[in-house]
Amino acid sequence: MTAVRDGAEIVALLAAGGVEIDDGSRRLAEYSYDASNYRVPPLAVAFPRDAGEVSRIVVACHRAGVPIVARGGGTSMAGNAIGHGVVLDTSRYMNDIVSIDAASRTVVVEPGVVLADLAEAVQHATGNLLTFAPDPSSRNRATVGGSIGNDACGNHSVRYGRTGDHVLSLDVVLADGTRLTATRTALRATDPDDAAAVERAAWLSARLADLTGDYMSAFRLELGRIPRQVSGFHLAHLLPENGFDVARALVGSEGTCAIVVGATMRLVDVPSSALLLIVAYDDIVDAARDVMTILQYSPAAVEGIDEQIVATMKVRRGADSVAELPAGRAWLYVDLDGDDEVAVAAQAQRLRGDLEANGRALDCREVRDPSERKKLWRVREDGAGLSSRLELPDGSSVTSWPGWEDSAVAPERLADYLADFRLLLEQYHLVGVMYGHFGAGCMHIRITFDQRTAQGRSVMSAFLTAAARLVVEHGGTLSGEHGDGRARSELLPEMYSPTIMAAFADFKRLFDPTGVLNPGVIVDPASVTEHLALADIPALPWQTTFVLHDANGSEHGAFADAVQRCIGVGRCRSHGSGVMCPSFRATGDEKDSTRGRARVLQDMIRAAPTVEQGWASEDVREALDLCLSCKACSTDCPTGVDMATYKAEFFDHYYHRRVRPLAHYSLGWLPRWLAVTTRIAPLVNGALASPLRGIALRLGGLTDERPLPRFASKGQLRRELKPHRTGRGDVVLVVDSFTKGFRPEVAGAAVRVVEDAGHRAEVRTDVCCGLTWISTGQLRQARKRLLRTASALDDGSDRPIVVTEPSCAAALRKDLPELVDTPAARRVARRVRSFAEQVSAQRERGWTPSATPPSSVTVQTHCHEYSVFGAATQLRALEAVGVENVREATGCCGVAGNFGFEREHYDVSMAVAEQALAPALRADPDAVVLTDGFSCHMQARQLTDVHAPSASLHLAQILDPATRQEFLR
Structure with missing residues (x-):
């Protein structure tokens, strides 16, 4: 490679060499943030495929003087994973578990392996005898490389210590592209035939030995004093009594000295x-x-x-x-x-x-019970997100931030430290939310800093200095797990002597003499208040159709406040429990995570000179393209980000006076079309079974790879509801557009189940929740329908309003009061129940179903019901009626309203189905499949034998006293 003159040239050079590198404005917005308070736009983002490619990228950047920041899951809370220059995301491709050796109790991994995936793979390979120990709360999205960079610990660090305690050797790339291997006793060339690397390893080893000799007494006096002393470089490992452990000296160096491209790690026993x-x-x-x-x-x-x-x-x-x-x-x-x-x-x-x-x-x-323990641990593990936006009893919220996120003292001094720390908070008129690793004396404290104003930033800076002095008085450390980064590096002189600070600078220069590796971290830092993401954001009047409120209960600036809820903890990048985020799980691309979308929205708010130009952002439109509007993030995201709402709001503005995608007219206006098709259903069904089908699908922007449902006629619905007695009942049963138009048999079954419990159902087929207009961002049309619905259903009673379709129930419960800000809308919303909720309520009042329910069911957990009515709503209903064995497909089905029917989204839709629904259906192909949602129903039929009587049923159908039960087991 030849030297390059500027950033654009290095991007072109690397791309020409086959490196996947992106300098588009949307991509840069996604990678301008991590889980800290800071925002630093990079020059470009590269996705290396192997160690050799990392070396080539580093060589090019070194010659050009372009900084390099290595990044895994991007969950660093101190600003360690952002910076100017080229960001290397190793999580996309460099995520192989190379080998697991139970005999030697070791594992060899690439840096992008997610910690939870590693632990699971080790346990599977060793018959649950061994595991990988470090388990920070972010372990289901944090990577091995990031954990090595920060010397992460975790919930069980009292037993297992820090990541560095499990590192046996590290394969690294130095700032000039040289590849070395650091072990517990030496530093050597990764390739012994690479003469230049061999020479560099010998030279660097000699210089490190000299450094240790020069600062030996200071290392012994100031470093390694308490188990959680993570701040600064871990140079005590170079002392003779510690065996010249270069590997562990590099752990916790936050990518400032070398880039980890491979690691050999120690495994531990799994307790029985x-x-x-x-x-x-x-x-x-x-x-x-x-x-x-x-x-x-x-x-x-x-x-x-x-x-x-x-x-x-x-x-x-x-x-x-x-x-x-x-x-x-x-x-x-x-x-x-x-x-x-x-x-x-x-x-x-x-x-x-x-x-x-x-x-x-x-x-x-x-x-x-393991499942109960897991549920309880989730409260602790989601602490960082939950504590960022605290919900108060009066309905208001308090927002807190990292900054003093990670201090630690010896456990015996923890209580006194916390007592004094409370006094310090009071002195500065701040509130701190406390949680953390009490057994290790390490506290995660999020504080109500005001980063938006100059005065607030001044208070923040003064407080952090005072807090640093306080923790040092208690013999502690500024960071006990997350590293120093941009949040604490400036404060290191409060903790260490000038001698140690000089040693840190010398250590950094030996590995990175030109200062291109993560500059400004640990050595030569910027101010702790520089590059704050919330500083100086324009106060533009973001008018929204949804009634949103900021943390102070005000509508002014509420949209900006809402999208800033994302603090980057990255739970949306998890492949584990919960539903969020199905599109990221399908693509593995940061742009398709809830966090990635929120970051692009945050940059829109920051950069837009006017509101009109902000709503016209192509970057945001692209980021939101694969959002399925499943609403799972509103529950699964610890900070309560509701991307479905933000997407609907943005599309409403973006497409104002613009031609929309064809599907927005065909599927977005579906209730309007159904009013026509119910009158001519046989004609429509015949046309869709003819060669005209392809033309019709193309005109509607729909895929031809998915079978369309048969349209129901008005006569079918009448026949289903004919036995029903008219007049006022004690339960209002709303039959939604999907049920009327495609599943009228569900309406009849729902009436019979409600009346089987002794209720009298008042059936309403004349109201609409506006869901299809909401999900396609046609909010004015949605609001018109919801105004009529609120007026029609607000009858002065407190009768439950039971809705057969879960997504429509969710729209009436949540979206109705946010789009129609009236007392009537709020009264109606409070009365709404999903059908599964109604079944549970009937059972609680002593009802026993006349029908014999199946003994086992495969249930597709409905995303909207999960997020609005509770994750276990369907499970509780099934348990209440005596279903003994439930196989739960917890995850989006992939259709999600219009998404899975749109031509350009079909492949992602089917990839999403493979996350939960498809495996569950394959596991027991003869099982009764419960799909209360119409979208879930269509996906299940796509994936199974649609002619089987149990292929895809609503809860009302399996409890219907009029249904023949031979196929139910």
């Missing part, structure tokens, strides 16, 4: 028995004072949360999400484990006795 003890306290400091008692029992984890996070969890996900917590205002999670279940239980009893004797614990609860 585990028990979670939840201990409730009146105060977080009281909880901290019991930590030393708990540590005497060698727990695997001692984690803590406070009442503010729990209260927010209740508001965001319902009281059931925290029902297992004993009464209190602060809680410790104590994980006890071992090889003997009886011994573990006895240990728990002894610990409970000691805690009772201390007199601080209010209550204790033992949790043995």
